[in-house]
Amino acid sequence: MINLPMMAPASMQNGQHKTILGSLMKVSVNAQPNQPTQYSCLILLESSEQVVFQVTEAFFIQFQQLTLQEDHTIFAWLKFDWQSQVIDWRILQAPLSFKELWPVYQSCYQFELLERLIRFGNFLTGEAAKTFFWNCFRQTEFMKKFVAVPASKSHHHSVPSGLLEHSLECLQTAYKNLPAGMSLNERELTLLAALFHDAGKVFTLDESSYTNLGYSVAHDSLNLMALAIPLAEFATQWKDGHDALVYLLSWTEKQGFCLYMGGYIIKLADQMSTNCNLRKVSFKDKPESYQFAFYQAGANQQKICRLN
Structure with a gap:
């Protein structure tokens, strides 16, 4: 002792x-x-x-x-x-044992982010939504990567635990933009989809580079595979909710009109998190007087402006 x-x-x-x-x-x-x-x-x-x-x-x-x-x-x-x-x-x-939480904690580079993730699980009120979230958390190998890998190799949130940081930012922005009148069930499904909208990146990125799969397959096409086990259990509890969540996790703008308002909210949240991070990184070492900066994304250079 x-x-x-x-x-x-x-x-x-x-x-x-x-x-x-x-x-x-x-x-x-x-x-x-x-x-x-x-x-x-x-x-x-x-x-x-x-x-x-x-x-x-x-x-x-x-x-x-x-x-x-x-x-x-x-x-x-x-x-x-x-x-x-x-x-x-x-x-x-x-609702986790110490053995369930410990390996995820060890894999995460920023405890504050893991704390926010756990608090979101306790924020959920729908029984099916809560069960789905904690079942995702109990997928140890998935969760170890979800809390550890960057959100991109050289674009936004390209640091260890960057995927978790980006996912939580999307979750927070989505929550702030939920429209009045949206049912509790749809609200919580939208938030879950916002949190896990990049779940497929656990297959395409490791902590420093792309995986072999990442060079050939788009991460958003792997979201459902990453969450296959908790989604299967979710279907037995709430089939309509499962179907809506699968749709939100797989919808892209290329498919045209989104059947659920949540799809547009998640897209907005994704873009805001991405661009805010790029702005933050680009101006990190610049004096306040600077009104433009550049960030490098692979072979491409992009200019970002701000007003003082």
Whole structure:
């Protein structure tokens, strides 16, 4: 058992840091004479080692506010500085075992993105939609690549975990543009399709280059293959929803008019995420006075403008 002190959540300033993820086993109050009330927590690591550390009141309050569900595991993520002080933390819950989450966590380059992904799963309310999402998450080999590979080799979000970042940006933009009057079922299917609109890239990209398949097959034609197992289960739960989701995951502008409004919302979200990232990267090292910059996409150079 390891005892660690704790500070309030903060951003890393200097030096190296390390992180751990574990199952939150217990949060308790330890009141001692002449000392402030302190809280302790046990985290079970992959090695079955227990970590005991002091927590702030904010940690305890967030834990108390959780709506505990029987099939959910409570997870805690901790970041330590070089002096083994806990400088940041997160509390999450999901209908996953530690063994199911651990390999995905290890594959992801940005924990903040993985945290957002898990929170989206808890945001869903439709039973069929929730089941589909977590079934996707349990496809370990798919999910390990989904959270690790870039969204492109040399275009937008061309960094490790870029596909996950791009997918979450599309999800967020789609959510902001859902029209009034759209049913809850259609809203959640649209969001799921926005999240997984590039799922086929797990077959066409690895963490540094195209795969052999990626040189010959368009990624959007592989979306349904990437999600085949959870889609098959989804069909047994909600056939109409399955059919609509399959349509949204496979529709392209080349097919003409989209039967669902969600198709256009996803296309808009995709374009916004792509172009915002290209603008961000192109102007990253440019002074504020610069009104244009170039980005290189393979052999092509594209000019991007902005106004000051």
